Amino acid sequence: MDATRLTPDFYLRDVLLVAPELVGKRICRIYEDGTSSSHIVTEVEAYKGMNDLACHASKGRTPRNDAMFQQGGILYIYFVYGMHWMLNVVASVENEPEAVLIRGVAGCSGPGRVSRLLKIDRSFYAENLGSSQRIWIEDSGLFPSILTAPRIGVNYAGSYWSSRPWRFYTNDYR
């Protein structure tokens, strides 16, 4: 079923390589009732290391962001605005805190909506995409055209970091 599941080495690279390559990949999910779904990733954002003031890791390692400091290939899940779960894929090697926020899949735009669609919650914190039986990412064989833009909702990080073109998306699957 998951013969094309991405292997750990895919994630153990710089987040600025991993993030754009995740666009067009297929995110697969098996739910508790046995049903399943898969969706093509259409929009992501890269958060890169302790110097990136928009990245949670810039505040130092805490229980909340610990997953981002771990080896790539796991999920970093957090809760914001009192109501939304954010789904992130951890990239790079241990102690290089980098992650990719999944902002949209085909037919569903917005990070909070994606998590609601995929029924993501705290229980997915640090879930391993290489071995999980309920969520993983597959190669789709697709090669969408990728566009870039500044990241959304990070003005608090200052003009330099908020203007990095680290949002990657495609319009190929609308």
Next chain:
DNA sequence: GGGACGATTGAA
């Protein structure tokens, strides 16, 4: 213990 704030969303 108290308070500020957020990688958002949906409605006014």
Next chain:
DNA sequence: TCAATCGTCCCA
């Protein structure tokens, strides 16, 4: 334009 809503983190 603005309220909803609460976990996390900093300061006292």
